[in-house]
Amino acid sequence: MSARILVVDDVPANVKLLEARLSAEYFDVMTASNGTEALALASRAECDIILLDVMMPDMDGFEVCRRLKTDPATHHIPVVMVTALDSPSDRNRGLEAGADDFLTKPVSDVVLIARVRSLTRLKMMTDELRMRAITSLEIGMQAPERSAIADAGKGGRILLVDDRQSSYERLATILAAEHTIDVEPNPTEALFHAAEGNYDLLIVSLDLNNFDGLRLCSQARSLERTRHVPILAIAEAENATRLLRGLEIGVNDYLLRPIDKTELLARARTQIRRRRYTDHLRDNVQNSIEMAITDALTGLHNRRYMESHLATLAEQASSRGKPLALMILDIDYFKSINDNYGHDAGDDVLREFAVRVRKSIRGIDLACRYGGEEFVIVMPETDLHVAGMVAERLRRSIAGEPFAVHKGTKRIEVTISIGLTTLEQKGEAVADVLKRADTALYRAKHDGRNRVVSQAA
Structure with missing residues (x-):
C-alpha cells in the first residue's frame, strides 16, 4: 500500500528526515516549506496525507489545518500535525482545528509509519466512495462536503466497552455532555451489543480483564454490521506496542491514560464526523444506483432495468425448463385524461396505478414502467393460464x-x-417475446379495450 505524502515544514532538516523515513517505506513524498504552498498543493489533489508542522512563519499549522478542513476540495485529506509542542492545550487545539492526529517530536519511526498506513487505508476507502458518488451530483443530489464541514460531530451514539467501573463511569460522564452513551462492561457481550445498536463510534479499552481488547476490535472489523463503525482504543502508556498493532487491524484512533477530557471529546467528534461523511457518501452511491434503475414518478423499475433483467430471467427460465409469463399493460385513453384533467391528474393516475400493480403481483415478479402509460410485468415460473388469471385480477x-x-x-x-x-421455446429471443405481447396488446385495444388478450408462442 503506497500513498503520496505531503510534508510541510519550514526547517529543511526536518523535511529531509521525514522524507527519508517515508521514502524507505516506499511512500511517494512531496514537500512544502510554508502553509501557502501546502494549501496550493492540496487544492490540486496532489496528496493523500499531510504531515504538518505547527510552528511556521507565514501561517501556523493550526490555521493551515483549519483552512484545509473548511475547504470542500480538501476537507477529506487526513492531516497529522507533527510538532515539538506537547502540552494538552496544543494537542487539543490541533484536534479542534480538524487534525486527524497530533504526533509530538521526536516521533518514532514505528509510530509514524503505523499512523500513516492507517490513514492511507482510510483515505483510499473514502476516495473510492467519492469517485462512485460523483454521478450523484450529475443527477441533482446534494454533495455531502458542505454538510460534513458544518457538522460539529456532536449528538452521536457511542458504545463504551470497559470493565473497570471507575474508568467507564468517568468516561461516560465526560462523553454524555455531547453524545448518547451506552456502557458495556461485559466484553463477551460487546460485539452483539455493537451489532444491534447502530452506533457512530466504538470506544474499546485494551486493558480488559481476562479478555483481549484487540480481539474484540478485530471481530468488529470482520462483522458486516460493524465493519464501518470507527473504533477509538484506550490503553495505558506502556501498551504502545499493542496500540500500533491495533492500527494495523483497523483501529481508527487511540488515547493513552490518563485521559484528558478535552482530547477525548475532540477525538470522538473527529471520528463521528468522518463516520457521518462516509455514510453520506455510501447513501449517495446507493441512491444514484436506485435512481438509475427506478422510474421517479411511479417507483417501479424503469425500461433500462427491465431490458437488462428480463434477459437474465429468460435465460434462467430456459436453463431450468420453467415457464416465464410477460404482459404489457396500457392505460386506455390516457391522453384524454391529460387533456381533460391536466398532466397533474395524469401523474396521479400513474402513481396510483403503480400502487395497484404492486398489490396484484408477487414479490418475485418484475414490474416496470415501459414508457408513457405502458407497463411491463414479468412473472417467473408462471404459465399462460395462471398469468391470465393474474392479468384479469389486475384489470x-x-x-x-x-x-x-x-x-x-x-x-x-x-x-x-x-x-x-x-x-415457451428454449433460447427464444427476449425481443420476440416482447413483440408477441405487444401484438396481443394491439388486439386488446382493437377489440374494444378494457380486456386481456393472450397469445401463445
Missing part, C-alpha cells in the same frame, strides 16, 4: 374503483388493456 382492480386526482377532489374512471404471452 378488475383498475376498473373496479375510480382513481382520485387533484388531491382527492375528483375521481375518474380508468381502464387498461393487457397483452399477455409466455416464453
